[in-house]
Amino acid sequence: MTRVNLSGVSFTPPNRLARILSAADMTTVETLSRNAEARVEAITPAIAIRLGPQLSDLLATCRRSDPEIQADARTIRRLALSIAETAAVARRNDLVPLAIDLCDLLDGWIDCGCWRARAVTVQAEGLGVLFFNRSLAPADQARLLAGLAAMTSAVIRSARRAA
Amino acid sequence: MPLSGTRLALRDVEPLVVDDNPQSTELLGAILMGFGISRPTKCHSVEAAREVLLTRRFDLVMVNCEMVEEDGFTLVREMRAGREGPNACTPVLMLSASTPESKVVRARDSGANFTIAKPVSPMILLERMLWIAQSRRAFIDTPRYQGPDRRFRTEPLPPGVHERRAEDLRITATPDRALSQDEIDGLFT
Numbered sequence: 001m002t003r004v005n006l007s008g009v010s011f012t013p014p015n016r017l018a019r020i021l022s023a024a025d026m027t028t029v030e031t032l033s034r035n036a037e038a039r040v041e042a043i044t045p046a047i048a049i050r051l052g053p054q055l056s057d058l059l060a061t062c063r064r065s066d067p068e069i070q071a072d073a074r075t076i077r078r079l080a081l082s083i084a085e086t087a088a089v090a091r092r093n094d095l096v097p098l099a100i101d102l103c104d105l106l107d108g109w110i111d112c113g114c115w116r117a118r119a120v121t122v123q124a125e126g127l128g129v130l131f132f133n134r135s136l137a138p139a140d141q142a143r144l145l146a147g148l149a150a151m152t153s154a155v156i157r158s159a160r161r162a163a
Numbered sequence: 164m165p166l167s168g169t170r171l172a173l174r175d176v177e178p179l180v181v182d183d184n185p186q187s188t189e190l191l192g193a194i195l196m197g198f199g200i201s202r203p204t205k206c207h208s209v210e211a212a213r214e215v216l217l218t219r220r221f222d223l224v225m226v227n228c229e230m231v232e233e234d235g236f237t238l239v240r241e242m243r244a245g246r247e248g249p250n251a252c253t254p255v256l257m258l259s260a261s262t263p264e265s266k267v268v269r270a271r272d273s274g275a276n277f278t279i280a281k282p283v284s285p286m287i288l289l290e291r292m293l294w295i296a297q298s299r300r301a302f303i304d305t306p307r308y309q310g311p312d313r314r315f316r317t318e319p320l321p322p323g324v325h326e327r328r329a330e331d332l333r334i335t336a337t338p339d340r341a342l343s344q345d346e347i348d349g350l351f352t
Binding site for chain 1: 166167168169170171172173174175176184186187189190193194195196197198199220222223229231252253254260261281282285286289292293295296297298299300301302303304305306312341
């Protein structure tokens with residue numbers, strides 16, 4: 001049915017996906033999900049193993065000068081986003097918000113030229129410490145996370161004000 | 164019937180996956196294989212996707228919001244605006260590694276049917292496919308917006324049920340944080 005009014009048209013298009021409800025050879029959602037989970041589990045180790053090299057790349061890139069980091073901001077952001085995705089697959093959920101915050105710090109520069117000296121480097125180092133330093137005491141880890149969160153929220157707030 | 168017992172036939176579904184992150188496409192490919200979909204079409208750039216979308220009709224398009232060269236929002240807006248194109252009304256699932264409210268709303272306003280937080284879980288993907296298959300959601304074509312009706316439950320509220328607006332506003336009171344999958348769905352329904 002098509003309805004027309006002064007501002008536009010409303011209609012119901014054919015629903016091509018509707019055939020999944022009535023075709024032959026149907027499988028339960030439970031089985032489909034279990035099959036898919038098994039396939040994901042099978043490739044998870046191969047994806048998780050990339051986390052270390054990705055973080056090493058990030059650290060190498062972010063240990064350069066601020067102007068060099070600014071020039072490569074989009075590439076670094078892509079790497080940080082990729083780390084967030086890999087960390088989530090690898091069930092390193094502690095790393096995901098830090099990597100997303102790193103993206104936000106870089107967005108501040110990319111979108112509105114807002115830059116806080118060394119903030120990107122510090123955030124990347126924080127990610128590196130959490131991943132590579134397995135002997136970090138829980139209290140030190142909590143202090144590190146609180147410090148990074150305070151830094152990123154201050155920088156992101158000022159970037160939003162500037163936007 | 165509980166969701167887990169619902170039966171679906173996904174073998175013949177033809178999806179398009181658009182993502183410039185190879186490990187994301189690998190993961191999604193594994194999930195789709197688990198569903199029995201053996202040959203999803205994969206594009207690693209918006210430019211490549213644009214070409215196949217002009218020539219082939221898909222049952223479902225899954226697009227990463229954030230890609231380096233061109234983002235997924237642009238692709239979805241183009242799909243919806245191309246009224247004569249084979250995929251103007253094809254269901255779109257936006258995928259995103261970070262889900263602040265601003266990005267979810269942008270996906271919805273670009274014409275996406277739903278947004279899914281990465282990494283994609285098989286059950287979440289199945290649920291959205293089922294919702295789309297069961298839905299008779301209207302399409303809107305106006306000068307400012309083309310895509311699924313952004314308020315697709317158009318029935319009047321039952322007696323005694325109040326408008327959900329207050330609840331939506333509560334959800335969006337702290338828009339900077341990543342929304343949960345339920346909160347994301349709340350912005351589409």
